[in-house]
Amino acid sequence: LDHESKRFTDDARQAIDFATEILKQLPQTDRRREILSEQLNEFIVDIVQGFNDDCATLFDPDSAPNDSFGQAVSVLSADGLLQEQMRVIRGYYTGRCWQTVIAVLTCLLDDDQRYELGEVANSKQFTQFYEQYQQIISQARQTHEKNLVSVKNAILQQQKLADQATYVNQQLIQYQQQKKLKAEQMDKVAAEIATRCDEVSGQIADLQQFVSENQIRATQAAYKCRIMVQPVLKNKKLLSLQQTTSQIDDIWQQKQKSDLTLQKLKKPSQSIREFVFYYFQQKFGQTKQKAVQQFLYSVGFYSQQDNVAAIFQAELQLQIDELFKHNLLKIEQKIDQQQTDNQKILQLIYKDENVIKLLMSQSGEDRQKLKNAVNLYELEQHKLFLQEYQKVFVKIDQKKIGRVSNEEFLLLAKELGAENPEQIVFEASRGAQGVTFTQGMVAMSEYIFG
Incomplete structure (x- = not known):
């Protein structure tokens, strides 16, 4: 940027020096000689500042002005044509310099001047400067005209892209409208997704059986399929899937009640890790260690096929916050609404209520598999959003309990660039001592999600 500024300053000075030499031909008693010289010097300062400001927009397109020239520079910046941008800006401002010189010199040629310009105009030096001026200004005008063409082309290209985006948006709206009228096709897509879920579940079951036969080969196969398989350990008794999910739901409900109570008492909230051990201690007493191990192993085993187990395991591993599961309810409500719309369409097609009940009952299992698949997908996406925050939190959480002190969380906030940590x-912390993973995520959401 300094190099380009110096280069333009030299170009501008060439025009100003030309005008200055012409002004020197005037009598020293003529006040306009001094006034015009001062105006030219002030102009060169302003024009260089304007050039530097526009060049700065190349490195920050969002700060570009909203005029046509600024929009064109923004378009060129998006394409990475930095050299072309500099050429456009430099040519534009060089043209402005010569336009100003023309205006200054023209005012000296008015018919009502009070001094004799004949000697100056007929002098050899004036003729030489005038010919040089004609040559330079002609080149500047040509360059300026070419630059304007480049700017106009860039603006047209930007408008073309905007028109294409509008067309695509219109096509998308039409597609969405057609999609609402084709409920049977949506059922078919849902059935295909459910079939794929069955295939994935079958692959997971086959891989889990394969692990028990050959641990090394199973690990390689799981890596190739990009599926994480929980190894089956000997002498481990699993809870059923229903027992596991019921236990998880109860833990979530009790955790929510505990958070409300601690908040009223203005005491620090417990992390999900702390609460799980507290929960089993209250429920099983001295046998909590064995019960916890059996429960956690069951969660890990079912996390590959059930979204409830997968979400709970991600909470324990501090990969997601405890509020994520509530957001999934909105997605499930949309799927249920889709099923309601399908039922209305079936009622219009079939008059026999028994046929309608039969068709709806057959799609119920597929709908549940669709919910499960969508929730697992949303879970993986949410992990990616929290990846940077999770990495810093785990590094600061020396005790590995999912909760850090206020001083430790202050370090986290500063590391993630918080303006008022x-x-x-x-x-x-809500005025208490200690911040859990979820509380920190909520407070830092502006910096996590942008």
């Missing part, structure tokens, strides 16, 4: 710590 002390205020964020206060909001996250």
Whole structure:
């Protein structure tokens, strides 16, 4: 940027020096000689500043002005044509310099001047400068005209892209409207997704059986299929899937009640890790260690096929926050609404209520598999969003309990670039001592999700 600024300053000075030499031909008693010279010097400062400001927009397209020239520069910046941008800006401002010189010199040629310009105009030096001026200004005008063509082409290209985006958006709206009228096709897609879920579940079951026969080969096969398989350990008694999910639901409900109670008492909230061990201690007493191990192993085993187990395991591993599961309810409500719309269409097609009940009962299992598949997909996406925050939190959480002190969380807020870290710590801790993974995520959401 400094190099381009110096280069333009030299070009501008060439025009100003030309005008200055012409002004020197005027009598020293003529006040306009001094006034015009001062105006030219002030102009060169302003024009260089304007050039530097426009060049700066090349490195920050969002700050570009909203005029046609600024829009064109923004378009060129998006394509990475930095050299072309510099050429356009430099030519544009060089043209402005010569336009100003023309205006200054023209005012000297008015018919009502009070001094004799004949000697100056007929002098050899004036003729030489005038010919040089004609040559340079002609080149500047040509360059400026070419630059304007480039700017106009860039603006047209930008408008073309905007028109294409509008067309695509219109096509998308039409597609969505047609999609609502084709409920049977949507059922078919849902059935295909459910079939794929069955295939994936079958692959997981086959891989889990293969692990028990050959641990090394099973691990390689799982890696190739990009499926994480929980190895089956000997002498481990699993809970059923229903027992596992019921236990998870009860833990979530009790955790929510505990958080409300601690909040009213203005005491620090417990992390999900802390609460699980507290929960089993209250429920099983001295046998909590064995019960916890059996429960956690069952969660890991079913996490590959059931979204409830997968979400709970991600919470324990501090990969997602405890609020994520509530957001999934909105997605499930959309799927249920789709099923309601399908039922209305079936009622219009079939008059026999028994036929309608039969068709709807057959699609119930597929709908549940669709929910499960969608939830697992959303879970993986949410992990990616929290990846940077999770990495810093785990590094600071030396005790590995899912909760850090206010001082430790202050370090986390500063590392993630928070503007007012002390205020964020206060909001996250709610005036108490200690911040859980979820509380920290909520307070830092502006910096996590952008």
